Amino acid sequence: MKRKTTQRAAIEQVFQTENRPLTIDEVLHSGRALVESLNQATVYRNLKLLVASGQLRQVQHPVLGTLYEQAGKGHHHHFHCHGCNRVYELPGCALNEEEAAPAGFIVEDHEIYLSGICPTCATSPP
Ligand SMILES: [Zn+2]
Ligand SMILES: [Zn+2]
Incomplete structure (x- = not known):
């Protein structure tokens, strides 16, 4: 044990x-x-x-x-780096749910996945 x-x-x-x-x-x-x-x-x-x-x-x-x-971090999204393959936690949320869907749709939840190059990889490419 x-x-x-x-x-x-x-x-x-x-x-x-x-x-x-x-x-x-x-x-x-x-x-x-x-x-x-x-x-x-x-x-x-x-x-x-x-x-x-x-x-x-x-x-x-x-x-x-x-x-x-x-667990318990609240609503946030993630960034996947193509250089180091790491996933980073992004603080907060930039999406306005009311503007994201056409009139008539009631948005209850969403997922956003960002990807690109992280600051470490951008300054010192592998
Ligand atoms: Zn990286
Ligand atoms: Zn969000």
């Missing part, structure tokens, strides 16, 4: 350090620097537990598939 706690704590720390949505592979890669015993199965199991307990939530990204991010 002690081992599991350590793995879970490592995964929580990865999300706090990165502060952006992560793929399972990214969690595995960063988490292994903290706990060597992590593997894909243990990461997957712990991510499921953290989602069930409300600490993380799943994001379905159209390009990268399932991502995980810290």
Whole structure:
């Protein structure tokens, strides 16, 4: 049991350090620097537990598939960098829902996915 706690704590720390949505592979890669015993199965199991307990939530990204991010951040969108393949969290929302759809449509929700080049890649191309 002690081992599991350590793995879970490592995964929580990865999300706090990165502060952006992560793929399972990214969690595995960063988490292994903290706990060597992590593997894909243990990461997957712990991510499921953290989602069930409300600490993380799943994001379905159209390009990268399932991502995980810290829950409770409020409405926001994501930016996918074509250079480093990272997904960044964008603060707030620039969309005016009332103007986004023609008259007669009642907008209840929306998703926006931005992509391009992040500031790090723009200043130092890989
Ligand atoms: Zn980048
Ligand atoms: Zn929005």
